Structure formats: structure tokens, C-alpha cells
Amino acid sequence: MAFDHRRADDGIGGGALSRVVDWLTSGPRPQPEAILSRLVLHSQTKRGTLVLAIASTLLMVSTTAVSTGATWAYSWLALEVVLGVARYLAVVRQERLESRGQLESVKLVVLLTLVWTVTFGLGCGLCVLSGDLMLTLLAGMVIAGLSGGISSRNAGTPRLAILMIAILATPLASTMLLSPYPEMAVLALLVPIFGVAISLILMENYQVLLHLFMSEEENRRLANADPLTGLPNRIMQCKAFDEQLRKAALAIDGSQRRFSVFCLDLDGFKAANDRYGHAAGDAILVAVAHRLRDSIRSSDMVFRVGGDEFVILLPGLDTDQATSIAERIVAVISHPFDVDQQQPLRIGVSVGIAGYPRDGRTTDELLRSADLAMYEAKRRGKGMFVICRPSLNAPNLVPSLNGDPAAADPSRAHADDQLHFNL
Structure with missing residues (x-):
């Protein structure tokens, strides 16, 4: 940017x-x-x-x-x-x-x-x-x-x-x-x-x-910033995506022509917020923002786009390369949160991953692909990441099982583990 x-x-x-x-x-x-x-x-x-x-x-x-x-x-x-x-x-x-x-x-x-x-x-x-x-x-x-x-x-x-x-x-x-x-x-x-x-x-x-x-x-x-977490908001997300798409279109180096997008949704946050109150919920969101910042590279950008929804932009990485960061995010968010309750609170995160240009060439297409992958992660049990994968006729979503990138690779996954969706 x-x-x-x-x-x-x-x-x-x-x-x-x-x-x-x-x-x-x-x-x-x-x-x-x-x-x-x-x-x-x-x-x-x-x-x-x-x-x-x-x-x-x-x-x-x-x-x-x-x-x-x-x-x-x-x-x-x-x-x-x-x-x-x-x-x-x-x-x-x-x-x-x-x-x-x-x-x-x-x-x-x-x-x-x-x-x-x-x-x-x-x-x-x-x-x-x-x-x-x-x-x-x-x-x-x-x-x-x-x-x-x-x-x-x-x-x-x-x-x-x-x-x-x-x-x-x-x-x-x-x-x-x-x-x-x-x-x-x-x-x-x-x-x-x-x-x-x-x-x-x-x-x-x-x-x-x-x-x-x-x-x-x-x-x-x-x-341009979320007042609670200090993260860039949806306005900055649009600007960042437009800038990244422009750079990718003009890039000569192959590494600059690709980037990945994460869509994140917290698992169990709504229940914790309802049970312990908005103050505890706000404290969790602030802590999540800190953990996300610490889990990504300095060149990556994380945005808060909704109540417990976040988007991460990772320049220069394809989806396979981005899995190590996704694994780290899933792991750190699963750690207990100390928000002045009698006992630490635990939540999780579901992550959907999409890559440019395979999963979309516009902001809307990329976010839609990553969002669908994120919902597939929730459907399969939450607390994991799912990579959006193309098939011969339509993109398919291949989940990473237990955070294992090998399971997310069609060349190494079993046929019955591959789920196909028309995007």
C-alpha cells in the first residue's frame, strides 16, 4: 500500500x-x-x-x-x-x-x-x-x-x-x-x-x-479505523484491495502477481458475549486483534469488517504458502483469553482462504471465495482453515484437516474428502 x-x-x-x-x-x-x-x-x-x-x-x-x-x-x-x-x-x-x-x-x-x-x-x-x-x-x-x-x-x-x-x-x-x-x-x-x-x-x-x-x-x-480494536476498517480494506489488484496487474515478477485473502469468523464469540457481557466481548475482540497482528508478516494487512469478522490480505503468497500463517492464527486464537472472569475464556476461529488470480480477479470475487471457504470450515467443525480450490468445472473447497496443509492439497487428499461447490 x-x-x-x-x-x-x-x-x-x-x-x-x-x-x-x-x-x-x-x-x-x-x-x-x-x-x-x-x-x-x-x-x-x-x-x-x-x-x-x-x-x-x-x-x-x-x-x-x-x-x-x-x-x-x-x-x-x-x-x-x-x-x-x-x-x-x-x-x-x-x-x-x-x-x-x-x-x-x-x-x-x-x-x-x-x-x-x-x-x-x-x-x-x-x-x-x-x-x-x-x-x-x-x-x-x-x-x-x-x-x-x-x-x-x-x-x-x-x-x-x-x-x-x-x-x-x-x-x-x-x-x-x-x-x-x-x-x-x-x-x-x-x-x-x-x-x-x-x-x-x-x-x-x-x-x-x-x-x-x-x-x-x-x-x-x-x-478508516475500527474504534475498538484500532484495526483498519472496511473502507481501508477496499482501498488496500484496489491497490493490491493494481500492483498485481502491473507486476512483472511472478511473486508480485499473486496474493492470498483470509476471511475469519470467531467461533463461540457470540455465546461468550451473551453470557459474560459486552465488556468481556470487547476485551476479547481487542485481544484477538493483537494476536492477529502478531501472527502475520509486517507486509500483511488485517481488517475488522464486522462484529467478530476479520479479513487479512497477504501480498506475495499463494494459498499453499499462506497455510502456515493460517495454522498459526487458528492456534493462537484457540489459546484462553484472560478478560477478568473467574476463569479464562476460550473461543476459536474459522478461516477461509482464497488466492488471486485463481479464485477471483476482483475484490468481490476474492472475498466471496474466501467467505464460502470460511463457512465450509464452520460446517466441518470450526477451529480450522479451508482453502478454496478450483476443479475442472467449478471451484471446490478442500478443507485442511486438523490444520494439516497436506490434507488440503487435492494431490494428497482422498477423493471423498474433496467437497465441490458451485460459486
């Missing part, structure tokens, strides 16, 4: 530089990866504001080059063009990757931004040292405008934003102290005051943005 953004190799390598960029793009307090990704992307993938910023700085640098005719000014203009194009292309690439839930180019975007900030700040300092009053005022105005824009555009990455403002302001304030115009010393003293004020506004914007994203994430979690 690719619902959460992920960081990957961004082309600038690892090591100290990568760690510095990671620190700059994180907030004052650790945040979940999903929140951090949204904050970073909010700040680093705004193509429209970047184009306007590049246009304004190019206009200023062009004015400086024409006005002074100096070599440093034309060198600055050439560098501004190169960095502007590079930053734009990096942002475009990241916007394209963002649609696939990736953060591959963010570090490159940040690195180019820092290089541009240093060169532009130094160029503005040279404008002040040139002694041209118009260029001095122009440099101050542009840096003030950029700082205001940074406090909004880069609010999601406050450390990076504050560093950018400091890099832009420091050469300007320092060179104003050396200006032939004595009045510039007053402006030099005002620059750090303005910088602190803008940084405070930036942190306020960050808190507002963080609260907004965290509220949205919590609402999304509540909409």
Missing part, C-alpha cells in the same frame, strides 16, 4: 549532508511520518510561488547588472538563471513523484534552495557595498518581500525557513554598517529586529498548519 509518503534515495547521497537536510525539514518536536511528509511537501512543492519569486529576483539581478555593468553582477545574473531553472525542474519532478507518494527529490530541492539563498544574500550585500543608493534600497525591499513570503510558503519547515531568513538578512545588515550613507546604520539595526518578528510569525503559521494537518490525519484515521 502506498498511502503514506516515503523518503527514498534523492540523488544527493547519505551522510552528514543528508542528516542536516533531514533536521532542517523537521519541526521542533518529532511528528509522525505522514504529518512530516505533508509539512515538507506543503513547503517545497509550490510551483506558482516559486515562479513569481524567481521572476522578481531575476528582475532585480538584471537591474543590478545593467546598472553597474560589473563582472560580479553579470556572474550573479548567470548563476541566478541556472539556479532558477534547476530549482524549478526539481520542484516539477517532486510534484510528479508526490502523486506516487514519494519524497525522492525533496532533499535536492532543499539543497538547491540553500545554495540560492547564500548566493542571493551575498549578491544583495554587494549591492549595498556598490554605494548605489537605488540598488541598496532595492536589495532591502526584495529581501523584506522574500522574508515575508518565506514565513508563509515555508511555514511547514520552520528550521529551514528561519535559516533562509538569517542567510538573506545577515549580508544585508553587515554591509549596511559599512555603507557610505550613515543612515544605513539605523536600517542595519532594524534588520535583525524584523527578522525576529518574521520568525515569530513563521512559528505561529507553523503551529496553525501543524494543527490543521494533525486534525485532518486524526479525522482520516477515525474514518
